[in-house]
Amino acid sequence: MGEMIAVHDLVKNYGDFCAVNHISFTVPEGRIFGFLGPNGAGKTTTIKMLTTVLDPTSGSIRVNGHDPTREQKQVRRSFGIVFQDPSLDDELTAYENMDLHGILYGVPRGERHQRIDMLVDFVGLGERKKDLVKTFSGGMKRRLEVARALLHTPRILFLDEPTIGLDPQTRNHIWGYIQQLSKDEGVTVFFTTHYMDEADRVANEVGVIDHGKIVAQGSPAELKERTRCQNLEDAFIALTGHAIREEEANAIDRMRMMGRAWRGGGRR
Amino acid sequence: MKAIYILCVRQLKRYVRSPARIIGSLGQPILFLVALGFGLRTMFARAGQGNYINFLSPGIVSMAILFNAVFSGIEIIWDRQFGFLKETLVAPVSRMEIVLGRMLGGAIVAFVQGVIVLVICLIAGFRITSSPYVWLTIVFMFLISLLFAGIGTVFGSVLQDMQGFPLIINFIIMPIFFFSGALFAANGLPKVLQLLLRLNPLSYGVDGLRGACSSVFAFGLMTDLAVSIVLTALLLAIGSYFFSKIQL
Numbered sequence: 001m002g003e004m005i006a007v008h009d010l011v012k013n014y015g016d017f018c019a020v021n022h023i024s025f026t027v028p029e030g031r032i033f034g035f036l037g038p039n040g041a042g043k044t045t046t047i048k049m050l051t052t053v054l055d056p057t058s059g060s061i062r063v064n065g066h067d068p069t070r071e072q073k074q075v076r077r078s079f080g081i082v083f084q085d086p087s088l089d090d091e092l093t094a095y096e097n098m099d100l101h102g103i104l105y106g107v108p109r110g111e112r113h114q115r116i117d118m119l120v121d122f123v124g125l126g127e128r129k130k131d132l133v134k135t136f137s138g139g140m141k142r143r144l145e146v147a148r149a150l151l152h153t154p155r156i157l158f159l160d161e162p163t164i165g166l167d168p169q170t171r172n173h174i175w176g177y178i179q180q181l182s183k184d185e186g187v188t189v190f191f192t193t194h195y196m197d198e199a200d201r202v203a204n205e206v207g208v209i210d211h212g213k214i215v216a217q218g219s220p221a222e223l224k225e226r227t228r229c230q231n232l233e234d235a236f237i238a239l240t241g242h243a244i245r246e247e248e249a250n251a252i253d254r255m256r257m258m259g260r261a262w263r264g265g266g267r268r
Numbered sequence: 269m270k271a272i273y274i275l276c277v278r279q280l281k282r283y284v285r286s287p288a289r290i291i292g293s294l295g296q297p298i299l300f301l302v303a304l305g306f307g308l309r310t311m312f313a314r315a316g317q318g319n320y321i322n323f324l325s326p327g328i329v330s331m332a333i334l335f336n337a338v339f340s341g342i343e344i345i346w347d348r349q350f351g352f353l354k355e356t357l358v359a360p361v362s363r364m365e366i367v368l369g370r371m372l373g374g375a376i377v378a379f380v381q382g383v384i385v386l387v388i389c390l391i392a393g394f395r396i397t398s399s400p401y402v403w404l405t406i407v408f409m410f411l412i413s414l415l416f417a418g419i420g421t422v423f424g425s426v427l428q429d430m431q432g433f434p435l436i437i438n439f440i441i442m443p444i445f446f447f448s449g450a451l452f453a454a455n456g457l458p459k460v461l462q463l464l465l466r467l468n469p470l471s472y473g474v475d476g477l478r479g480a481c482s483s484v485f486a487f488g489l490m491t492d493l494a495v496s497i498v499l500t501a502l503l504l505a506i507g508s509y510f511f512s513k514i515q516l
Contacts (some may be wrong), residue, residue, distance in 0.1 A: 024463050033440050040275075048516065052358065053357060053358060053515075054515075086350070088351070089347075091281070096278075103273075103274040258473055
């Protein structure tokens with residue numbers, strides 16, 4: 001089994017602020033990897049670099065054997081992503097959202113239509129596929145986003161806090177699909193979450209990042225053993241401390257803020 | 269190519285599904301047409317300038333196109349806030365394809381709104397002189413659509429939120445409209461305003477459109493056509509450039 005994600009000595013600086021500070025880790029093919037950390041630890045910044053939307057300051061990344069800065073298209077074809085915030089077009093139907101995605105990813109028509117039907121059924125939205133997405137609940141939108149991320153049969157699935165704000169039923173559903181997918185098709189999953197019970201249950205391996213550095217890595221069982229804690233939540237707190245992090249604007253927001261101040265625009 | 273096509277189709281679908289927007293954006297041009305067209309008609313005729321509705325209508329059509337095209341570019345901000353922009357930016361297609369699809373879709377929407385306003389003008393008494401230039405009406409309408417879809421894309425790419433929107437409308441788009449010759453001719457204006465009119469990208473579209481409808485061109489057909497084409501190409505390029513610089 002090869003390494004689906006290999007990160008070596010990765011750094012991202014915004015001015016003097018170091019969002020990601022010399023991190024290295026690998027995720028073998030077919031594994032479910034949980035990337036955990038307090039707010040502002042560098043999780044989303046890392047995902048952005050892995051998914052080609054942000055260039056690293058230094059260090060190397062390989063996603064499915066390709067470099068996200070130089071081989072964007074190959075990298076983009078290899079992964080599907082569910083973002084932290086919604087990313088559907090509310091004015092289109094579920095089916096149209098899927099179809100648009102399939103066309104952007106160059107999935108041939110016949111295969112596209114077949115996979116869309118299969119996937120909307122898979123996430124339990126078969127009955128609603130002709131409906132406008134704006135009529136969907138938060139959980140339905142999330143499920144549709146998971147289905148969409150899988151449409152082009154990616155080798156890797158990135159999930160940035162995929163279950164935030166969802167009820168336990170929907171969370172269970174979503175993880176059910178993902179675990180099944182990982183088992184049946186060997187898809188590698190890289191996810192972030194604040195729900196430690198979730199990470200404990202589904203992740204084969206977790207990495208804990210804090211202040212831009214990886215402070216621990218291993219299976220949930222190993223982490224609990226090392227910290228002598230009963231559950232992953234306690235282990236997480238043992239590793240990252242009790243201090244509540246300022247809900248700091250993320251690095252990009254800070255940059256935008258600077259940009260706005262510079263251009264003399266208003267605040268959000 | 270397929271990406272350009274589907275993103276263009278997406279914008280047309282959104283347009284067709286939003287009757288409120290279609291009707292809402294007709295309000296302003298109709299208001300100007302009725303208030304100014306009928307309000308100033310007698311004065312214009314008394315001054316020996318002929319039929320004001322005939323003079324004004326191409327300007328009103330340009331106005332409808334201008335606002336709709338800029339607005340469709342600014343929709344990038346919505347897509348950023350509602351998240352759809354990310355979906356397109358991580359897809360394995362070039363930014364160039366994405367932005368071309370968006371600009372083309374926006375331009376077609378603006379063009380269609382222009383056609384609707386043109387029909388309303390015809391109902392209000394606008395008469396097109398039959399001449400060999402009539403077919404150029406469509407050409408100029410589409411050039412204006414593309415040109416301002418490009419300008420809208422620049423704003424949509426640079427602005428982070430809707431706060432700057434009124435700024436753009438009041439300090440850029442409104443002046444572009446008022447000093448384009450849409451409402452009054454250039455001759456007789458103070459020198460500064462004449463210069464402003466000459467520097468305004470919309471002026472050539474308005475004059476070209478008016479010329480195509482009346483076969484009288486103030487700047488000359490070739491000037492109107494050449495300037496409009498060059499500016500359109502330039503703005504599409506600038507719009508694409510700014511879009512390619514968007515950071516998530």
